[in-house]
Amino acid sequence: MSSNKLSQSNAVLPLKTAGPDAGEPRSYKEAIWREKWTILVPLTLLAAFTAACYLLPIDQICSRFYYIDGHYGWAGEHWFTEDLCYYLSPIPGVVLGIAAIVVLAVGRWSPELAARKPVARFILFVVLAGPLLLVNGLIKPAIGRPRPNQLAEFGAYKPKNVHYVAPWQLSKVDGKSFPSGHASMGFLWMAPAFLYWRRNRWAVAGWMTVGVLFGAGIGFFRIAVGAHFLSDIVWSCGIVYFSGLAMYLALGGWRDGAFQAQLPDEVNENTAARDAAAQGPQSEAQAA
Template sequence: MSPHSRPSRAIRSGGSAWLLPALWDATSGTARSRALPSGPGFLRGHALAPLLAFLVLAVATMAGGGDLWLADHLYAWEGGDWALRGSWVTQQAIHLGGRNLSALMWLAVLAAWLVACLRAGWAPLRKPLGYLLLATAVATAAVSLLKGVTGMDCPWDLSRYGGDLPMVGLFSVRPAGLPEAACFPAGHASGGYAWMASYFFLRVAWPRLRFAGLALGLTMGLVFGVAQQLRGAHFLSHDVWTAAICWFVALGLYLMFWPRRSDAAEAVA
């Protein structure tokens, strides 16, 4: 029998290995040893550049007045009221529906991880799927925990936008007597931005698709975040901080799951 006529390892192992084209070596039936670089070039692109972008956006939105400028225009555009606060699109479809979508996506990844734990053909995906489960969960949990300690109000609560509370900055002391607040960072947007971890998951599993994973998380986060800004629930800076938290949680866990090797070749940018 010629080499070209021999059945592939995917067929001989029950047909499941075809799902793992980037991780599975059909000739040996073992996971490939991939170089996952985390050296200076990797850190410049994945840590330093995002950090600088975050600092610029954070300063521009908070200290530079970008938050108020955008919120003022949205508030005026909606007729001097948060007219879209209770609309079906922003509240039901994007806020509630988006939250359910993110939860269903997490459950789907959990189901895939359980399959990977039970089926030998999926074994190379156990660690990447476990990473994705943990990264998305930790990112949303971190944002939720911060919301409980920062004590910042939503735009719709401020007297500037029809509410009855003064605006208190992130690093300002909250005056006594004000009710508790938990609007910073943006919790709902974290359900979208947390999926930026898909970039690192795909970087390990299917590297050519890694930017599709990044686009998924960014798109979901932006849609969720913009909808909440239109409702008066958040300022732009809330989403900037949320995106940064989700990204650096994903990056940090990636480096923990796949530590830097001294001989790692920077084969994947």
């Protein structure tokens, strides 16, 4: 077995690594340039959707579908699954965040966990940067967008005469609707996809699908209860996606084997095997 195959077989996080002629980026700038379409295409779609929300009543139409005139309020308020979804929605962030902290904290005493520190560091940074810092820490308080159940057109009267505010438009109402914090936690299941980015397309597609479906499911219930607009959910997805992509680039995930950590003993064995393979031809040449 060659040293390359031995290295891949002993990997803690098995990934499909590209060959030496695959045009892998050699610098941070080259890595960003290679991801230009994964940056520009989603950003263009988000910009187009946001512009449509300014020109068309997309958010109001979507929310009005779940609003019942009179004392019935919002349809989602009468679904028992809404409460269940509300309390279960933070689970992805809690599970991923705590698991990453445990690996980083205990890794100094456990070689098995220490080998997974690059993965844990990436996951923790995505959790902190996306839902916690950007969504709940910075954007929500700064924008102050009123929620659907605060609007006068949906029967709200406290505070008085509150009207629709488009996404990214500043508001003096303390609504904190934009973006959705609960949905952003659901979209966190997209984060592991970047551990396989450009190395295993099926793993990337699988984690992306799980994350989008989980976050969209939470967003559906948040819209049905009048707590968020459709654009709140869409931008939560976008923020988590770009947080994962930014951490992938910043932490050097584009480097070959960046998340392919190995146990110390296995590293020594592989190094010895490579040295033996390199010395073999040399000794044969000297003998000749």
